[in-house]
Amino acid sequence: MKIDQRQLAFVLMGGMAGYTLIRGLVNLIVGDPLLTIILTLIVSAIFSVATWLYWRGWEGARAFATTGVALVVAFGLPLDEQTIVLFTPLAFAVAITNTQWVAGIGLAMIGILLGRDVLNDGLFNSVYADIGVLASYLVQVAAFAAARFALDGARVEAEQNAARAEAARREIEERARAIEQQRVELQEQNQRQQELLELVSQLETPAVRIADGVLLAPLVGGIDSRRAGKITSRLLELVYERRVNLVIIDVAGVPVIDTAVANALTQTVRALRLLGCRVTLTGISSQVALTLTHIGIELSELEVAASPQEALQRWMETQTSVIRNRRNGGDELLN
Structure with missing residues (x-):
């Protein structure tokens, strides 16, 4: 079964809405920190709203979901807990948005995190101000953006190939219709000629x-x-x-x-x-x-x-x- 970009985005956003809702309820049951529970439920609400808007036909729902999650991660999570969760919005942006959004979300997140860290610990004590950490993060953003760029290129090429195949199919169908029309016309012409020959035969030998x-x-x-x-x-x-x-x-x-x-x-x-x-x-x-x-x-x-x-x-x-x-x-x- 072929799944297009819209169907994939709808499934991912709906799945993330359900997953984060269940995760928030589990966090509540096991007694995780209140901030974690609130942030998880906020993410679930963002995905739920985005899924509903996308179902209603708003294409901007994909950007809304990725931007909302990125802002929650960048502003909400404690700086000392920024681990693999930091790259979740980027991965999600790769899946449902385009290259520009991936790069923009990545740069916005590092800017927000750097600003928060500088305000808390100062420029020289900021983890994200470290050249090595910053360079590593930018490399990761570039890699995500490159992956999305490759996907876009493959999608465009696939669409072009599909368009060429469809054009070729239409051309073949038109040629087939033209050949069929010519065959019918030739058959009608042969029939008329046969009728004329029969008429000539009758005129040649009247009885x-x-x-x-x-x-x-x-x-x-x-x-x-x-x-x-x-x-x-x-x-x-x-x-x-x-x-x-x-x-x-x-x-x-x-x-x-x-x-x-x-x-x-x-x-x-x-x-x-x-x-x-x-x-x-x-x-x-x-x-x-x-x-x-x-x-x-x-x-x-x-x-x-x-x-x-x-x-x-x-x-x-x-x-x-x-x-x-x-x-x-x-x-x-x-x-």
């Missing part, structure tokens, strides 16, 4: 239902191998889906019918007949007929009519004849 089971496919424009394959595929699909019995292929709009076109038409007719469909070719002009004759195309497999109307009329006559024959056959069976 109209002109009677029950009869389909007219007027061909217009030049026919190459690609288009011939599409014509065959589309007509086969329509014949299978619609159960067509007759397909009339009108080539009046085809400007040139050469060997390749004729072979393609022959293949289409063969494929349609495999589905049980009858095919009639209409619209052959005199020029086209002459051309087919000259290039030697065998059209014996193709049923030819002059126009779609003639092909349809033939089909209707054939159907009428079939129905009449079936009716007559049924009458003979009854007789």
Whole structure:
């Protein structure tokens, strides 16, 4: 679980408030000096108030707690009892404040202690006026300040790394969204292109239902191998889906019918007949007929009519004849 600076300060101040309160009560029970009990309870009150203020959102509560404890230690404790307790406010300041507060509290405490000691014992008898003691204390303050400075530097670097990582993450997400958007747009574009291709295919090979089971496919424009394959595929699909019995292929709009076109038409007719469909070719002009004759195309497999109307009329006559024959056959069976 990750604990940030605010959570750490809140836990430390709340913990110190509880600890010093218990310590003060224990001191009271065991009969410690009254001054010690009072100072301990004052420290507990300072930490309690600071914790409450920090919980309410006041960031200055950390400085308030460290300054209050430092003043209690510097002013309250007897000079002959200044031991490791002297460095407690500094340690606490390192944990929850910044470098400036650590250095400021350390210097303020030594100034207060030096002033108290000089007033009591004089300058030359003051312990804190001794160069060695003073230098040692300043070294300790410098060490605490350096530790806090290192922590601040590490925290800033960690925040910068986190910010860079977050920026990289956002950039990756934006790129991923852009790629996804491009993929969707490309998919939509491909779908539109497919629809256009299907529309072009339908326009290249229009098919109209002109009677029950009869389909007219007027061909217009030049026919190459690609288009011939599409014509065959589309007509086969329509014949299978619609159960067509007759397909009339009108080539009046085809400007040139050469060997390749004729072979393609022959293949289409063969494929349609495999589905049980009858095919009639209409619209052959005199020029086209002459051309087919000259290039030697065998059209014996193709049923030819002059126009779609003639092909349809033939089909209707054939159907009428079939129905009449079936009716007559049924009458003979009854007789």
